[in-house]
Amino acid sequence: MADNGFAPMIGIVEVAALAGVSPATVSRALRGLPGVSAGTRQNVEKAAASLGYYASPSAAALTTGRTRAIGVMAPWISRWFFSAVIEGAQEVVGEQGYDTLLYPLGANAAPNAVGVIDTRALHKRVDGILGLNVPLGLQPSSLVNLRIPLVTVGSIIPGVSGVLVDDIEVGYSATCHLIRLGHRRIAFLGHDPDGLYGFTVAADRERGFEKALQENRIPVDPGLVGMTGFSIEGGSKALINLWEQTGKRVELMPTAVFAVSDEVAFGIIYAARQNGLRVPQDISVIGVDNHDMSYLFELTTIGQPVRDQGRIAARMLLDHVRINEPAAPEVVRMNPGLITRRTTCAPRVDARGLPTGV
CATH class of the missing domain: 3.40.50.2300 (Response regulator)
Structure with missing residues (x-):
């Protein structure tokens, strides 16, 4: 017969022949079923391994009810x-x-x-x-x-x-960190279009954001809340929207941003620097997650394991x-935990030494 270039199909019959047992014994041994001695099971497994044969998971599931x-x-x-x-x-x-x-x-x-x-x-x-x-x-x-x-x-x-x-606690902790630094005009960039589908992470983090503001008698400004989803691009677009809405005037920008995730924060930092805004001197940024790359941005974040x-x-x-x-x-x-790096600091001040953006 001509060689078609394909290796012959190895099945349970070939394993049985090499192990010197019946195909039924091979089947029971490889599926871990009772009624097979330890020595026979070991012999069958050795034969199967040498031939490169593996028992079908679907076939095993039919017998044991388990798919592994x-x-x-x-x-x-x-x-x-x-x-x-x-x-x-x-x-x-x-x-x-x-x-x-x-x-x-x-x-x-x-x-x-x-x-x-x-x-x-x-x-x-x-x-x-x-x-x-x-x-x-x-x-x-x-x-x-x-x-x-x-x-x-x-x-x-x-x-x-x-x-x-607890994502409410995450949002609360992030915002409290900014408030402790002296910020009062704080943006939340994190509305999630997928929230329409029942995903609650962004909404819960925003609830924590609002809770911290309310406890510190800081009004919630709807103009400082932006749609981002959870993408880097969403963060960039939201920051640029804020920048354009304020006429590209630093003194009218929020002094800090709570980003719904580190990836959103990456986009915010990139867009800020592209538009001449210094992070954190002009605008502090805090994210969530402790993303594997967050240290490269020296990003302050609420870490979660x-x-x-x-x-x-x-x-x-x-x-x-x-x-x-x-x-x-x-x-x-x-438990989430605050990880302080270099993207947050006290708010910028004007010529009189008073915080701007208030």
């Missing part, structure tokens, strides 16, 4: 927060011998689809689900009805275990999977 896979449901995977959470979770999942199946919500995260997300793609393919920032509009039954363990990160579904930081949230959530989920029965929900709240 964890599903990760995320609205975006390009944003740093989500990729970092997934990285932390994958460390734990991989160490425990599980695979990860990524399920981006993508276009499903829309007002007419949030409540009816099709989870059939996950049915019988995963043993549990990590839900990252599951939007409030998503009907919990869409996930709960899968009848497999679910743990959320960054948001909470009633009756479901989760890991998160993002990868640790992924690790903790993955351990919780695998514990639920192993128990294989409903477990009491557990919510782990991580």
